[in-house]
Amino acid sequence: MTFSDRTIPPVAIIPWQNDFLQALLRYVTEHTDGETGRAVIVFPHSRPRRYLLDLFRTSPDIPRPCLIPQILPVSEFLSAVSTAGSTAQPRTIELLDRVGLLLECVRELGIGEQPPSAGEMPASATFTPRGPLSALPLTDARRFFPWGMRLAALLEDFYNQGLEPDDYHYMEGDVVDFAARLLEQLGSIHRLYTGRLDAENWTTPGYDAFRAAHAADSLPAMFAGKIIFIAGFYGLTGVEKKVFTTLRSACGAHMVLHTDPALAAKKTVHWSCKEHESLLEQWQAGTVLLEEPEDRHATIEYHEGFDLHSQLDALQKKLTQTDSLEQSAVVLPDSGMLMPLLHHLPRKDVNISMGYPLGKSPLAQLLDTIMDLQEGRTPSGYPWRRIIDLIRHPYLKMLSLHNARPLQQVFRHMERSVRQGARHTDPRNLQIEYLAEADATGAGTAAVDDEALAALVSRIFDLTLTRWERVSTPQQLAGVLADMCTLLLEQGADMWKRFPVDAECMYRLMHRVIPALRESTVRDAELDSGLLYTILREVMNAERVPFEAEPLTGLQVMGMLEARLLRFRRVYVLDATENNLPGVPANDPLLPENLRGLLGLPDIRHRERVSAYNFFRLIKGAREVTLLYQAGTTQSGLFDEKKQRSRFLEELIWQDEQRTGRLLQAGTPPLHAVSYSIPAISLHDAVIPRSATIDDRIRELLARPVSATMLDSYLRCPVSFFYERLCRIAPAEQVNEGDDHLGVGDLMHAVLQEFFTPYAGQEITRGQLDAKALTGLFHQRLHSSGLQDTLPYDSYCMLSVAGPERLTRFLNNQPETTRILKLEEALEAKVEAGGSTYWIAGRLDRVDERDGCDIVLDYKTGTARKPAQDVWKSEDLWEKIARWHPAAEDDPLPLLSDALRSIQLPFYLYLYATACGRPAGNAGWIALRDSGKEEMLFTAAGRDEVQHAAAHQIPAIIGFLLQHMTTSSCFRPRRGKHCDWCFYANLCTFRLEGPTG
Numbered sequence: 001m002t003f004s005d006r007t008i009p010p011v012a013i014i015p016w017q018n019d020f021l022q023a024l025l026r027y028v029t030e031h032t033d034g035e036t037g038r039a040v041i042v043f044p045h046s047r048p049r050r051y052l053l054d055l056f057r058t059s060p061d062i063p064r065p066c067l068i069p070q071i072l073p074v075s076e077f078l079s080a081v082s083t084a085g086s087t088a089q090p091r092t093i094e095l096l097d098r099v100g101l102l103l104e105c106v107r108e109l110g111i112g113e114q115p116p117s118a119g120e121m122p123a124s125a126t127f128t129p130r131g132p133l134s135a136l137p138l139t140d141a142r143r144f145f146p147w148g149m150r151l152a153a154l155l156e157d158f159y160n161q162g163l164e165p166d167d168y169h170y171m172e173g174d175v176v177d178f179a180a181r182l183l184e185q186l187g188s189i190h191r192l193y194t195g196r197l198d199a200e201n202w203t204t205p206g207y208d209a210f211r212a213a214h215a216a217d218s219l220p221a222m223f224a225g226k227i228i229f230i231a232g233f234y235g236l237t238g239v240e241k242k243v244f245t246t247l248r249s250a251c252g253a254h255m256v257l258h259t260d261p262a263l264a265a266k267k268t269v270h271w272s273c274k275e276h277e278s279l280l281e282q283w284q285a286g287t288v289l290l291e292e293p294e295d296r297h298a299t300i301e302y303h304e305g306f307d308l309h310s311q312l313d314a315l316q317k318k319l320t321q322t323d324s325l326e327q328s329a330v331v332l333p334d335s336g337m338l339m340p341l342l343h344h345l346p347r348k349d350v351n352i353s354m355g356y357p358l359g360k361s362p363l364a365q366l367l368d369t370i371m372d373l374q375e376g377r378t379p380s381g382y383p384w385r386r387i388i389d390l391i392r393h394p395y396l397k398m399l400s401l402h403n404a405r406p407l408q409q410v411f412r413h414m415e416r417s418v419r420q421g422a423r424h425t426d427p428r429n430l431q432i433e434y435l436a437e438a439d440a441t442g443a444g445t446a447a448v449d450d451e452a453l454a455a456l457v458s459r460i461f462d463l464t465l466t467r468w469e470r471v472s473t474p475q476q477l478a479g480v481l482a483d484m485c486t487l488l489l490e491q492g493a494d495m496w497k498r499f500p501v502d503a504e505c506m507y508r509l510m511h512r513v514i515p516a517l518r519e520s521t522v523r524d525a526e527l528d529s530g531l532l533y534t535i536l537r538e539v540m541n542a543e544r545v546p547f548e549a550e551p552l553t554g555l556q557v558m559g560m561l562e563a564r565l566l567r568f569r570r571v572y573v574l575d576a577t578e579n580n581l582p583g584v585p586a587n588d589p590l591l592p593e594n595l596r597g598l599l600g601l602p603d604i605r606h607r608e609r610v611s612a613y614n615f616f617r618l619i620k621g622a623r624e625v626t627l628l629y630q631a632g633t634t635q636s637g638l639f640d641e642k643k644q645r646s647r648f649l650e651e652l653i654w655q656d657e658q659r660t661g662r663l664l665q666a667g668t669p670p671l672h673a674v675s676y677s678i679p680a681i682s683l684h685d686a687v688i689p690r691s692a693t694i695d696d697r698i699r700e701l702l703a704r705p706v707s708a709t710m711l712d713s714y715l716r717c718p719v720s721f722f723y724e725r726l727c728r729i730a731p732a733e734q735v736n737e738g739d740d741h742l743g744v745g746d747l748m749h750a751v752l753q754e755f756f757t758p759y760a761g762q763e764i765t766r767g768q769l770d771a772k773a774l775t776g777l778f779h780q781r782l783h784s785s786g787l788q789d790t791l792p793y794d795s796y797c798m799l800s801v802a803g804p805e806r807l808t809r810f811l812n813n814q815p816e817t818t819r820i821l822k823l824e825e826a827l828e829a830k831v832e833a834g835g836s837t838y839w840i841a842g843r844l845d846r847v848d849e850r851d852g853c854d855i856v857l858d859y860k861t862g863t864a865r866k867p868a869q870d871v872w873k874s875e876d877l878w879e880k881i882a883r884w885h886p887a888a889e890d891d892p893l894p895l896l897s898d899a900l901r902s903i904q905l906p907f908y909l910y911l912y913a914t915a916c917g918r919p920a921g922n923a924g925w926i927a928l929r930d931s932g933k934e935e936m937l938f939t940a941a942g943r944d945e946v947q948h949a950a951a952h953q954i955p956a957i958i959g960f961l962l963q964h965m966t967t968s969s970c971f972r973p974r975r976g977k978h979c980d981w982c983f984y985a986n987l988c989t990f991r992l993e994g995p996t997g
């Protein structure tokens with residue numbers, strides 16, 4: 001019998017609640033009379049082949065021995081059809097080559113270089129030299145590349161539909177200018193691009209399909225003697241429709257659908273199966289129902305979480321409660337959830353079948369960090385944060401040497417040093433020092449000799465920094481990547497065996513990404529680093545790491561697409577939200593979604609139907625379904641939106657409500673709300689009782705001269721004083737990326753000291769002070785201060801402008817005449833407290849003599865903490881201070897702290913008077929940060945009152961603070977505005993947990 005003798009078989013329908021592959025196997029066996037080797041089965045994708053082969057192996061219905069049918073995914077099938085009869089097999093070019101070829105075409109059309117020869121272009125081609133494309137920046141390959149990616153994808157779409165695009169004019173209102181120019185010449189680009197593919201004997205997956213549609217005549221000869229089964233398709237592309245139509249009419253191919261059985265009975269079908277219905281209408285095809293629908297009603301549970309982790313937690317509990325996980329599948333509509341899911345599965349022997357995006361893998365993160373390092377490189381080095389990201393990456397930290405993992409230690413030391421350094425630094429300069437330091441600790445590195453360790457560290461930085469600095473072609477980039485892979489494999493020891501998912505990603509990088517760069521036609525083109533990194537990132541993002549489950553038993557983890565045509569007893573769908581089911585189309589700036597349908601391309605409605613069909617088909621075949629989703633929380637990102645449960649779930653819930661006659665409420669089964677009991681928490685002051693160890697520490701501390709800063713610390717909060725001064729817990733050292741207040745303060749002090757030194761001991765007038773000389777000095781010192789490297793650029797610029805302005809204001813506010821007595825004078829004096837004598841010390845910025853009085857002055861580049869004016873007259877306070885003893889209930893410390901705010905200037909006043917034996921008439925701050933005016937400590941007091949304060953009240957305060965520090969029964973937190981910046985905020989409270997609620 002020849003094909004032409006055959007009648008077209010009716011479309012075979014397998015009810016979607018039945019097992020498709022089992023039924024298909026029987027159908028194939030029956031229609032090949034047991035000679036299954038004659039069958040050619042075409043599936044929409046490769047996954048069912050593995051399951052069908054397994055059925056052939058185990059099914060008792062198969063006569064043995066038998067030949068296995070030829071089973072092809074449609075892409076392979078179309079590729080085979082497209083090349084039927086041709087002697088030279090075309091080479092499939094990768095994305096990079098496609099974009100490179102498109103750039104050539106666009107340049108040629110735009111610039112009007114060499115027009116293609118007649119043989120290279122179809123006769124219908126029109127060529128427009130110096131057309132609209134000449135307006136594009138065609139020499140800027142970096143700018144073109146992202147557009148080239150989209151253009152390549154768009155042309156693939158046209159190929160898959162079997163369409164040839166036209167030039168689309170007047171798109172300016174719908175797309176940006178760059179895209180409008182490309183669309184205006186889309187037909188010309190397509191023709192030139194196609195001509196070039198033919199001329200080079202190149203192809204792409206889409207072009208394979210396109211050529212297959214034009215090679216339909218060869219189908220009967222190609223499949224002579226074969227029986228073709230087109231199995232499990234939904235939503236055919238233009239090419240598939242054309243080829244399958246020919247296959248049915250010319251080759252008698254069997255079309256087998258897995259769909260709503262109502263289609264066979266010509267009743268109303270589920271809306272998600274409408275594509276099947278319209279296909280039958282187009283073909284005017286009859287149908288045959290292969291099996292009676294099984295009575296298979298799934299019990300469906302819904303779990304509403306508030307984030308991904310709450311869903312994962314609910315899933316974990318559900319899986320733990322299930323006796324057997326045979327015939328169970330966890331389905332992920334978003335493959336990015338694979339990694340978090342793997343950490344929540346109760347059993348580790350799961351089988352993964354899905355394509356995981358390489359761009360989300362830890363390997364891609366490592367490469368991204370390396371590229372970020374290069375992008376942030378300055379003449380002074382690499383950005384410190386990215387260096388830390390690099391040396392913290394687990395792949396590098398876990399590299400081994402002589403069966404040890406010494407790098408953790410080395411990198412930890414290196415990180416500490418990086419954190420203490422500048423914003424930009426070069427880790428290659430730090431190696432030797434750290435190796436010696438790390439080795440000196442003895443831990444972890446003792447078994448490894450320094451030289452080998454130094455060589456390994458050097459090799460790592462060579463491959464992650466040095467070589468990347470010189471990369472300028474895709475070929476060189478491929479070389480660095482290959483050498484990096486070698487390093488990770490050679491020194492990774494058993495890491496890759498223990499982490500098979502990571503190993504698969506590495507395999508994909510080595511066998512797909514590196515060859516794509518190395519074998520590309522632009523492999524030797526000199527490209528700027530930005531374009532090279534864009535290419536690498538895009539190629540990695542486009543790459544998916546395929547995981548194939550083996551064996552096919554137990555719990556399966558798969559994507560929605562991989563679950564097509566398969567049936568599971570238990571199905572768990574994670575994150576079943578509107579974003580994933582049906583999903584939001586990615587914004588395409590080249591051809592917006594609303595224009596796709598007009599050009600004959602599949603649009604959002606088509607994709608929604610495909611998504612709905614995949615979902616409902618999966619649910620129909622299951623017995624137990626658990627649908628988890630997130631609701632009510634906002635997504636982060638530019639366009640924040642609420643995550644909503646999928647419209648498909650809404651349909652299922654609505655059906656449930658209709659059946660039961662009641663509304664489903666969150667928290668009432670089967671609609672579970674994921675919730676956790678949270679105990680009420682009340683916070684209490686963590687008071688630190690005095691102990692013998694604390695006494696020892698305080699004695700050690702007070703054996704050295706006491707500074708105003710130390711007393712201020714105690715005055716502000718005894719608990720922060722305890723952690724900072726007695727426990728010596730310091731904030732983790734970190735590169736300062738904000739303003740450097742300390743550095744600016746030092747600069748100002750140094751400039752003023754240098755400026756006033758020539759006048760020391762002299763009486764000067766304001767007119768003598770040369771503002772130009774002072775600002776000149778400021779610029780000199782600023783230049784040599786190193787602040788240029790440590791301050792953010794904008795702060796540095798601001799300082800270089802504001803500094804001279806403020807110094808000029810300061811000079812203008814100097815008194816008419818003054819005598820400078822001391823500059824930057826370090827002083828020490830004794831003070832008595834509680835029968836003990838202590839040394840106090842400090843450095844005074846400046847002391848002037850004015851009208852016979854000595855004035856102690858303090859330059860302030862920050863905010864001065866001035867005391868309340870009535871503090872010196874507050875009888876209540878002084879009485880309390882005088883009466884205080886460790887057992888007293890009424891502690892005046894908080895009162896003193898609120899009133900005095902800072903002991904610094906009174907302390908200096910007392911220190912000067914005591915150390916120099918001259919009474920000080922007053923003390924004052926010079927507000928350099930704004931007006932430059934002097935603000936006095938005692939504003940209205942007479943000379944006697946100042947003398948009284950200096951001789952009695954200030955030493956009383958100092959003595960009280962020392963007494964309090966050495967004898968009070970505990971250290972009690974003092975709360976206030978200062979807590980906002982306190983490093984010890986987590987240590988001064990404890991939690992009391994109340995009953996759960």
Ligand code: SF4
Nearest residue numbers: 717973979982985988
């Ligand atoms: S947060 Fe406030 S109360 Fe707590 S230790 Fe710091 S300064 Fe003291």
